[in-house]
Amino acid sequence: MGLPEPLAQYRDHIRDLSLEQGLDFFETVFVLVDYKRMCEVASFEGFPKRYPHWRFGMEFERNYKLHGYGLAKIYELVVNNDPCYAYLLEGNSDMEQKMVMAHVYGHCDFFKNNYYFARTNRKMIDTTANHGVRIRRYMDQYGIDLVEQFVDSCLSIDNLIDPFAPAARPENRIDEPLAEEEHDPRERQTVPRLKVDKSYMENWINPPEYIAEQRKIKEEKQQGRVRFPEQPERDIMGFLMEHAPLERWQRHILGMLREEALYFTPQRQTKIMNEGWASYWHSKMMTSGLADAGEIVDFAETHSATMATAPGQTNPYKIGLELFRDIEERWDKGQFGEEWNACDDFRQRSNWNRHLGMGREKIFEVRKLHNDVTFIDEFLTPAMIERLDLYNYRFDPKRGQWIIDSRDPDKVRERLLFQLTNSGQPVVVVEDANYRNRGELLLAHRTDQTGLDKTYAKRTLQNVLALWQRPVHIRTVDHRGKTVVWSHDGENFGAEKS
Template sequence: MATATFEPLPANLAEIQVKIEGHARDYGLDFYPTIFELIDADQLNAIAAYGGFPTRYPHWRFGMEFEQLNKGYTYGLQKIYELVINNNPCYAYLMRCNSFVDQKLVMAHVYGHCDFFKNNYWFSQTNRKMMDEMANHGNRIRRYMDRFGVDTVETFIDACLSVEDLIDIHSPFVKRFDQPSRYDFERAHDEEESTGAPGRFHSKDYMESFINPPRVLAAEADKLREQQVKNTRFPPEPVRDVMLFVLENAPLKPWQLDVLSIVRDEAYYFAPQGQTKIMNEGWASYWHSTIMTRQGLEAADVVNYCDHHSGTLASSPTKLNPYKVGIELFRDIEDRWNKGRFGKEYDDCDDWSKKRDWDTGAGLGRQKIFEVRKIHNDLTFIDEFLTLDFCRQHKLFSFGYNPANDAYEIESREFPKIKQQLLFQLTNLGRPMISVRDGNYKNRGELFLEHTFGGVELKTSYAHDTLANLYALWGRPVHIETVLDGTRTILSFDGGEHQTEKCGEVDE
């Protein structure tokens, strides 16, 4: 840590750290070196407000987060026990006023997170030196603020933050496009020549219709035409990473480009944490409960441990507790693979009593959950492992808003509906899918976004404000096509006023 120095852990905590770390390693957890720091509530709240990085760039929203955490803490509504940073070495902050048992539990929990950060595939592309990187970002932005004024830079950051979720969360793992070469003049030349009719094979008259069948020729001509249209389109394929598109194509000043890229980098860094909330917390809870109940607890600790543990896993009717769902799913998977309750034979079995007592003694549970924590994210985790039995056992239901009663009501207890609702919330982090369709709309350099409509409308007031912020980045009018009240609609902002244009029914 560059700016803040904290004292090492007191002897009694250092001792249990060594113990807990030993237990964690014995279970096969694999983590970066973990540094614990003991800090006071207001420091912890401040660091939590900064997303875990005390050296982050200055921005009012961190102040707002802090205000909320601090007031919540002062009035006894909430308390942060611990904070873990995905970094190498892993930093973990502990609240000084936690009781001794709590510290044990929290340490065990932290090692679960550290293991997850290091081994889960979705974190594999994140910067493990983010602590340094964030400090670097902070310095750069502070320098711009000194040079161009706090208000100017802050306003620009606000605009960037408005589109920070318009990134392509899968792009670190796949190659979407060939890197466009700016110096490839040949290709354009070639294309011009090839724009004519589709290639014909040389043939004699009586063989013409066989060697060059008209149908194939027509199809080829279509394809060529399509290709041509595509080539003139910019970008050729819709781009999910709106931030990158803006970064590469908007007329921004160098410092603005830098700020935008900082916001984008941080968004990519935090994305996997949003993608694996249930798994990450479930995994950490699984390990704190395993380590504590098998090794860590002493007789005097039991009541406090139980109190804290059950508080963490408490569920509420309106919000699924990720800790609870995660730990239960991991336990369920472990149990199923221990008893061999998987595969075709088990799935095809119709005999209820046989299924209930199914136990092949496979004993693969532990191995399976380690595999699951390596390759899955929340979306695939739920898709793959949420079962009908699990839903029943844990009394899951889907709920919706009933305008007649101005209340949220239980909608259904049917497994497919619950699963669908959950998957919907997890798809793209529960946010609308938006991509750039045209960066030169109407041939006037306007930005045209497209919302891939999946049955849920955009919140229009927010959409208008977001467009205004996007306009600040793009510098030319911006549009987004979406569906409102069953009608295809284009929302536009041209720097002066908002426009809403209806353009026809949705084609199913």
Template sequence: MTQKEIDRLKRVEERIIEIAQEEGLQTTDTIFEVVPADRVLEGMSFHFPTNFSYWQFGRDYEKNRTIYEHTGQGIPYEQVWNFETPKALIAETNPFALKVLTIAHVMGHVDFFLANKYLQHARSVADIATEARRAARRFQTYESIYGQHAVENIMDAAEAIQWHQSPNLFANEENEKEIREYLVKLKQEQLQWKIDNPSTYAHHITAEDIQIYRREIEDLQDKTPPQPAYDLLSYIIRHASGKTLKPWMKDVLSVMRNQARHLAPNARTKTLNEGWASFWHYRIMHRLFKENVLDDKDFSVFNHYHAAVVRKSKYQMNWYSIGLALFEDIKYRWDTGRFGEEYEKCEDPYKKAKWFKDAKLGMEKIFEVRELCNDYLAIDEFFTNEFIRGNELYIYQERYDDETDTIVDEIVEDNPAIIRIILKNSLSKFIAPLIYVKDGNYKDTGDLLLVHHFKGYPFEALQYLELTPQSWRNKTMERIFRLWGRPVHLDTFHLDETPEEWILTLIRCSYGGGKNHSEEPQNTHKFKKDKKLIF
């Protein structure tokens, strides 16, 4: 960039910040760096501006760089981080109007970072930028002492399970002693209440019942974890044998866990975050054109790149497009009174289609959504049947058409209820299955028992959800074994079907080192397809 362009960009940035504040967006000091394309690719591939060395980061960088060099595609317009002082990289190869669009887009992100409860929590995990820089130096020391292979073996194991976290992002670190004491006390109080109130039950409590309660209380005294532990890395760091997991290994695991915990809220708000940024870059850019801050040539460039950003795709979810459409839909509905009990209970399709009440609550509502919601909540609440159909959020597959001798797109699922389930799974949980530690001392052997918690999906949706392939599952269990140092067991399931039935088989998978993988069916359940069952 020439000095003249830099000076002009600074002036435009100042006006963008003023407009953002006038529109009610929260702002803070934000670091913008105009950098070569390679620097943006590094930030995207290594997750942070500076991070530790890891072969998967290098692989991703080489892949992204190759795509960019051969196609000109694959590089984001910007890379922005939710730090205490937000930081954004802008590719210097972008035309001027795109740089301006990018700054406006980043201001939308910054407001989302500051206001959204989930992104606020992400910053509370750690000073992640500082931690990443310091970890880079420490990990180099570990490599010099223990060897690169040993360090990356631990990183590979951490990477395999770092996204297996508590479904509740706000969950505090578990204190097993306190939880155990609480559960024991609760069980004791339940037993005493039943003894003191025998007339409440159809059958009086027996001596055998009392013995069962007392055995359960005794078992709780030693059970680890006392309740399901979904944060797999946290449990392993705290409970793996010191002979297996050395202090430097725990350091590597802790850093990678913290980075995943910091990034998880980004993943769970991706649609809302990108939609919010797109909503505001569009409004801010139009104000700049209206004020003649940008000219007709800039408008042509803006139109081209904005259209590319929000282009719809049948086979790939475009967060920018869907998120923008969602905020526009919410604003329209709350501006025109298309919400509330009266509207929802209206059964006259003509009256509902013409519904209008001058509520003018749209802006207030979208600001509320950006503050309180994640993607799961937004999909559940605002992805109405009309919104799904209007944006054609269906499941497609390609089919060869004999008559036209062409490949055509065929809709294979258009049920909004099923679509919502699939979207909630794929957009809000970054496709990490819910797995928890059930027993860290299984059968008093020191083995680790994990359970695949798959709940809340009708079978019609399960057929579209990609279950973890056997090879991935086995590799992951091998890596957990590497950290735990004892055999690992996983209770999961296999779904099959016939024309008449869904067949659900519960399976116990085990790994004890070497090539010692085993699968043992536990039991099988069959369900008629004409029944609306939820597993």
């Protein structure tokens, strides 16, 4: 499906411009869609053949309604894949289309070159379509409600993966269903066996002596001689896939959803950088000739709208763009290193220029090596915090209002880093899979005195319980900062008495 003129012409032109500037991307396919279609693809998070699930319908309802009420508009959507796919909205002005295309090439370059994306699945469009086929088939086989409910449970823990082991072992953990008869899942659970492709080989691959040996190990584990897992396990999805007493189809679904969760992780880890980088390039290209004279004013208006901020929010487009520009300027002028850091003379600093011209090279390096946490940590200087008007806010219970708390750069930085660390979510690990020597599951929230929300913890534990099928517990701190263990046994939820 080709793009109509003049869009195809713009695309070729912008592609050439991007290459000239040194951007390096997978081939990018642009698709022109109407608004309904745009809402659809956006609701599927970019993948038109996603597995069936109500939450995509929910997103669609929201996107489509907000548009209908004139409250929101999706301009563009780009999918990390080889080739990259990008969606353009029918009816946008030529100026907007040019801006979006330039923005998209920025994203595509980022996807291809940023370290945290290096191991993402570049055939994800095919993979998600396959997942769709699989899950549909399971729905036919086991019933929609049952499968959907299981998917709900899995989604409840899809943030409990190891974000820094992208794609470490995902494929080999997915257990492709075999045509042959299934083993009794309980039996498989009790004693680990080696994988058997052909059932008649079972007795050769897992001879009785081997089984006996495994059983002994297991007994030792149960007597507390061997801790299980030996190290606390961050990849809870993966852990449950291997060790929860699940049916084969359930394990398969859990595996597929884990793969999707891992795929999306780097996008969450690099939101500021990714949007900043794309905005840097659309802005650069549009203002150096891409927008013609008649379009430049409209461009300025649209661009400033994407950079707008509202109280109580940060705009990743704005922060990212400004930081990349600041880095470029500092490295052009040599405003870094020991001498620069040691200098505290205001006038000298303002006029500091060593004419190094290293800015361009530096920003390309930054886009390759950093994620949001390291990016902010290293490049958000106190001067930038002031320039970006950043502040901390908190709830003031006396006034019943949200108020600005502080503009102290150290506090703002600390708070922002906290928000970005693990995408602002609590870090939870599997600590003991044989808790109280009863095969119960103990999770632990690694915390520095910030506890979990109890209602959500209860509902999440309920879903973990649905997978583990034995009582589950989580250790965290309560609102007074005291360590507590919350337990859920299917009937009751509450703090464990110590």
